[in-house]
Amino acid sequence: MSSAVGPLRACALATAILSSPVNAQSNGQKQLPPVTVEAPQQKRDATRRPSRDTTRSPQIARSRRGPDTPAQSAGNQIGASRVALGVLSAQQALKEINNTPGGVALVPAEAYRNSTVANTIKDILDYVPGVFAQPKWGDDTRLSIRGSGLSRNFHLRGVQLYMDGIPINTSDGYGDFQEIDPTAYKYVEVYKGGNALQFGANSLGGAINFVTPTGRDQYPNGVSVDFGAFNTRRLQANAGGANGSWDGFVTASTQASDGFRDHSWGSSNRISANVGYQISPDVETRFYLNANEVRQRIPGSVDRTTALNSPTTAAPVNVANDWQRNIDTVRVANKTTIRFEDTKIELGAFGVDRHLMHPIFQWLDYRYKDYGGFAKVTDDRVIGGFRNRFVAGFNVLNGTIDARQFVNTGGLKGAPTSSLLQKPENYSAFAENSFYFLPNVAFIAGTQYLFAVRDQHVNFSTNGDLNGRSTFSLWSPKTGLLWQVDPTWQVFGNISRSAEVPSFGESVSPNFLNPALPNIPFFLIKPQTATTFEVGTRMKRPDYAWELTFYRSNIDNELLCLYSAFGNCNVTNANKTIHQGVETGAGAAIFREIFVGGAAPDKIWLNIAYTLNDFRFDNDPVFNNNLLPGAPRHFVRAELLYKHPNGVYFGPNLEWVPQAYYVDSANTLMTSAYAIWGLKAGFDNGGPVTGYIEARNIANKAYIASASIIDRATSTSPLFEPGTGRAIYAGVRYRW
Incomplete structure (x- = not known):
């Protein structure tokens, strides 16, 4: 155990004695913040501000128990009228994210935390259209x-x-x-593609931001216990509070599971904490700590027949050589927020020490030391009678990777095979301006510049590694329109550019090359660039909510598997590809007042998220217009819940992939279509006690949850990850 994270188990228990009382109102059954919550008061009287906030509406990211969430009570600002300046409430974050003229979502913790085991990121993002998340093993x-x-x-x-x-x-x-703890966050932000400009994100997929609570949030103290199938157990605790200018919050969890498949057991210990100090009513600095200790066995991918007929079976080589992925991480950071009359400035710096211990085909011993900083200015004011919102900033993310590999002898470190020193650098700057030429219509234009370096020095290698250095200089412009039709309804459209710089893994080691093809070391891999066209609309009203987005990305030099050797996929640049699709979600009270009428009736609530994926080569010289492998064409997630005003809920849910998808670029081998269903029931009236019981894959169907890809597959290609069989979980949470 690393000495840096060894005390995590003790920290998980220590949170119980750090608690302080909180005044909080019951939040009933509602699950999304309302539109009317205002941002923290600035120095200038609110009456002098333009009435622009009344035209904003929240993104319709839905809770699985309905789309409504209460306002946080004034009493959650412990001992004072202060609020955290640098960490937005869920209400404020919803208003902020809705300034984006494109595909974004905000998932509050109440959407998944109190009604599911919340083991993986899939439990968080299940109902966000356009996102395909499928667990392979462990986290x-x-x-x-x-x-x-x-x-x-x-x-x-x-x-x-x-x-x-x-x-x-x-x-x-x-x-x-492995560093994601679903129990630790108060909400999660999803920015798809070029909509993640403010984070310096340079990829087709965009960015996901996990936001932890502060000591000024509602219910800062709590403890939860979850347990269930495959000997899964988890204990989580959090504590926090505020005293005048100071506030603090800490959350810790310890978790273990034997896993559904053979050789898939694992354990984790995680802690996140932050301490804030308000230097003045308009200046706040906040310090962050995050640490993780993860130990996980890897069952590996198997062939299609094994996946569907013996899904618990692990790959023999994984068992023989005891394949694992173990990670120790410590992350520290500071963020300072300064607020002026119409302007907010955010400054920060961070450092990360990550140790990856990874016995696989070789024993990988990698030490990552990353560091960086960021600055962001947001100016929202009236200029010449028109509202104008300007956002700009820069991000720095640099590091060194001490990458050492050894012979793997039954899970033990053998003779050295390579020693590399890798130095990645990333510098990005961005600016975006939203000009409201009509009170409810904004023209938005922005751009991001990225300069990146990938430098590798080979100290020693029997793997054919090469010295090399590559630099990238990329512009990613964006323009769009945002129309606030009414306070609950938005229409948007944008054209954006994204760029993805290759990692050191995007390379073809010379000793793995196909002799018929030239050597393509990492420093000759080109960046992947895409131009995305996007139009959509979203609405949230008390008893129904929906979103609908159409997009098309024309991609140059997509990083894809175009050929392989010894069963390994080698990632190089494709010529041109197309990604296009439809992302739609809806939630509605399809029946009301079944047994209870009045102002708070009972309801039957339907939630549904549907994603259409159409990904294909574009006149490729080898694969023509074949479909790209690795993702289903159709993906449906749905849930039907009866909700009583006293907090009781129950109902079935469905996950459906109606059409198998290819796992190779040649389009010769497919997964299988599947539909699995489950049931959940629980109690959550917004008060201090919640509980749930959940059954998954009740029919115990054998199915393929995800797949690795290759250029040309055969029936024996080990590419498939079996889905989890029948499982029942339960949990209870107490907070105050």
Whole structure:
């Protein structure tokens, strides 16, 4: 155990004695913040401000128990009228994110935290259209937004992850889900594609930001217990409070599971904390700590027959060589917020120490030391009688990777095979202006500039690694319109550019090359660029909500698997590809007053999210106009819940992939179509006690949840990840 994170188990228990009382109102059954909550009062009297806030409406990211959420009570500002300046409430974040003329979503914790086991990122993002998230084993998940990172058979690429605005991805672009604790956040923001401009995101998939509570939030103290199938168990606790200018919050969890498949057991210990100090009513600084200790066995991908007929079976080589992915991480950061009359400035810096211990085909021992900073200015004022909102900033994410590999002998570190020093650098600057030429219509234009470096020095290698350096200089402009039809309804459209710089993994090691093809080391891989056209609309009203987005991305040099050797996918640049699709979601009270009438009637609530993916080569010299492998054409998630005003709810849910999808670029081998269903029941009236019981895949159907991809597959290609069989989970949470 790393000494840096060894005390996590103790910290999880220590949170119980750090609590302080909170005044809070019951939040009933509502799950999304209302439109009318105002931002913190600035120095100038609100009557002198333009009445622009009344035209904004929240993104319709829905709770699974309905689209309504209460306002936070005034009493949650402990001991004072202060609010956190640098961490928006869910209400404020919804208003902020709705300034985006494109595909975005905000998922409040109440949408998943109190009614599901919330083991993985899939539990958070299940009902966000356009997002395909499927667990593979443990916390590891195959995540793709609008077809991003389809060729990445391990780790994450194509979506940039942030925690409180601080990067989770490594400085060369890799991402891992082991550092995500679904119990730790108060809401999650999803910015698809070029809509993630403000984060310096440079990828087709965009960015996801996980936001933790502060000591000034409602219910800062709590404890929860979850348990269920495959010997899954989790204990989580959090504590917080405020005293005058100071506030603090800490949350910790310890979790373990034997896993559905053989050789898939794992455990994790995680802690997140922040301390804020308000220097004045308009200046706040906040310090963050995040640490993780994860130990996870890897069952591996298997062939299609095994996946569908013996889904618990692990790949033999994974068992023989004890494949694992173990991570220790410590992340520290500071963010300072300064508020003026019409302007807000945010400044921050961070450092990350990540140790990856990863016995697979070789024993990977990687030490990442990442660091960086950011600055952002937001100016929202009336100029010449017109509202104008200007946002600009810069981001720096640099690091060093001490990448050492050894022979893997039954899970033990053997003789060294390589030692590399990799130095990625990323500098981005952005600016975006929204000019309201009509009171409810804005013209939006912006751009981002990215300068990136990938530098590798080979100290020693028997793997054929090469010295090399590549630099990238990329502009990503964006323009769009945002029409606020009424306070609950928006229409938007935009044209944006995105660029994805390759990581060190986007390379073809010389000793793995197809002899018929030239060497393509990492420093010759080109950046992936895309131009995306997007139109859509979203609405939220008391008893129904919906969103609908159409998009098309024309992509140059997409990072794809075009050929392979020894069963391994080698990622290189395709010529031209097309990603297009439809993202739609809806929630509605289809029946009301079944047994209870009045101002708070009972309801039957329908939630549905549907994604249409059409990803294909565009006159490729080898694969013509074949479909791109790795993602289903249709993906449906639906839920029907009866909700009683006393907080009781129950009902079925469905996950449906009606059409199998290809796993190879040659379009010769497919997954299988499937439909799985479950049931959940629970109690949540917005008060201090919540509980749930949930049954998943009740029919115990064998299905393929996700798949790795390759250029040309055979019937024995080990590419498939079996879905989890029948499982029942339960949990209870107490907060105050």
